[in-house]
Amino acid sequence: MRSISTKPLPLNTFKNLSETRNPFCVSIYLPMFKKGKEQNQEMGPATLKSQIHRLEKTLGEYGMKDPEIKEYLKPLHSLVENRELWRNPGDGLAIFLEKESGLQYYLLPFSFEPVSYVSNHFYMLPLYPMYHQNGEYFILGLSRDYVRLYKADRYGLRDLNLETHAPEQLEEVVGYDYQQKTLQFRSGQAGYAQGSFHGHGEGKDDEKIELIKFFKEIDKGVRKLLGESNAPLIVAGVSRWHSLYKEVNSYPNLYKEALWGDPEFKDVGTLQQEAWELVAPYFKATLDAKIRAYRENVHRSNTSHQIADILRAVKDGRVDTLFIQKGTDEFGTYSEKGCIILDSEKTKKNISIYNRMARDTFLKGGKVYILDKGHMPYSKRPINALFRY
The missing domain is CATH 3.30.1330.30 (Ribosomal protein L30/S12)
Structure with missing residues (x-):
């Protein structure tokens, strides 16, 4: 029995399921009912039970004997009783059962209408939005003491560990006496987020020179990690930092819009959600172009x-x-x-x-x-x- 957490199916898993051929392959799609009232009423297990009853009838009509049906569907009954599964639900649940590999189930980040299907192959139709109504992009979080690079899509993100290829802090590039010798830094979350400085001497010119040096090192690390990728790269940071980073950027697809605000003070879920809302039109443009090509x-x-x-x-x-x-x-x-x-x-x-x-x-x-x-x-x-x- 195998399960995967609330992320889209890896493409290889999807292809393997698509190419499975065995008699009596069972596919089930369910909503998981995440609200407290729905969970208290055990609507998720009840919906699965309903689909199991349908399957018992279908498998009987397809020639399977009652004792064999009972034995074959045992893993599904075990899933009904799996309280840990229903207490920590995804938005939707996809279940696949066949004699050779047994039961596989996947908690997914979008819901489904309840459906069950029996054939000599699995039913994959509800899953295509994961791949073509989605899109891969990168988020570069920039702050004076915080630099992160994430690989993301509509459903989540993961840290690419940019610190192994680039500095994490401004002082690593310009020296730890930078703050004292060139400017006064006003602490506090709001001031920190804006990088608010009171200049002495050359002031802002010094700041720009040091930031440009910092960003050039970050750009080198980004290029090493992203290689030949051309997915959009979104910069998350304060407005002035975005414009300065744009001056030194060598990545071919720096996204035209930035995500404003200091990323250090955002949890990764919020960062991913805001970034997806920003970049979604970029991916929708592909669909719009296909629709337009059809109509023309x-x-x-x-x-x-x-x-x-x-x-x-x-x-x-x-x-x-x-x-x-x-x-x-x-x-x-x-x-x-x-x-x-x-x-x-x-x-x-x-x-x-x-x-x-x-x-x-x-x-x-x-x-x-x-x-x-x-x-x-x-x-x-x-x-x-x-x-x-």
């Missing part, structure tokens, strides 16, 4: 909203971007020759067509977006595709 080519051969056309393009690796309306699916069967038969519901003999198309698009390097109806490029149909050619 809606009557041409490189777009389609017909499921049979899209399925053939997926098979050939021609889908650049797949758009699926949230809460929709199609079940059916199809042949290698492209013949598709749609059914009104999931049965033992059919599969989720959208799940298969999303999986193959994703594994072949395409993007998959799960969108509300009003945001679909062509909202009259629940699936749209932009082709590479």
Whole structure:
């Protein structure tokens, strides 16, 4: 039995789950009910119990005998009784069960509508927003006595330990008599955050020279750590420090907007949340561009909203971007020759067509977006595709 904390699934884990093939693969998605009242009423375990009852019926219809069903679903019943799990919930819970690897479950940072699915593969459709409605970026926290570099995305961040490649404090670069010989530093949180100085002699000119020297050393460390990356780099610090750092920066994608305020006095959760709100439009621009490209080519051969056309393009690796309306699916069967038969519901003999198309698009390097109806490029149909050619 394996679990992962409230972070998105690593890409390798996602791919391994996507490629699993075994009879009676079970996929379950649940909300976890984080509020106190919901937890007191044990709504999370109750929702899982409800899905288990559905699975018992489904597995029976698929040919599994009652004693075998009981034994097979034991790990799920154990999960219901796992009080530690429900006391420390994520926003959502994804559960995967199959005979060879047993039970795997993942606490994730977004919620799901309750759903269960049984087939010879896992159901991955609810998970695509983790990858294509997200984005990787960096945060450089700058303060006189505090320098940090974080790798972040929509759901969290981690410290890259910049101190192993760059100074952590201004005095490490300019000398520990800097404060006494060039300026008076006014302490206290507000003054500290602004780096408020009363100059003597050259005053502000001295300050700028020393800060530039400091920032050049930081820039060297940043470049060593980030290598060939081109993800946005957000500077978090007071306004004057951002403008000075911009003068010496050599990283190719320094984000145009900065995160104001002294990062030393922010917890990392607040820092990550504020940074994501700042950078989210950058990543949304990619989606907007794909939607615009679809609409500009809606009557041409490189777009389609017909499921049979899209399925053939997926098979050939021609889908650049797949758009699926949230809460929709199609079940059916199809042949290698492209013949598709749609059914009104999931049965033992059919599969989720959208799940298969999303999986193959994703594994072949395409993007998959799960969108509300009003945001679909062509909202009259629940699936749209932009082709590479």
